Amino acid sequence: RLQQNDLDDKESNSLKEEQQLKEKLCLFISYIKQLKEQVAK
Incomplete structure (x- = not known):
């Protein structure tokens, strides 16, 4: 159980990081x- 929760946490963390990236x-x-655009002016 704990390991599964750990995995879920890691997944959600990497998802957040991906979102931020x-x-x-x-x-x-x-x-x-x-x-x-500034250069083109």
Whole structure:
């Protein structure tokens, strides 16, 4: 039982990390787009 809970915790943790990574990636991409637009002006 404990091991199963441990596994579930690890899975949810990695899911959270994945979510955070995706958010950072989105921010990064939008930031780059803004930079490109500024350069194009």
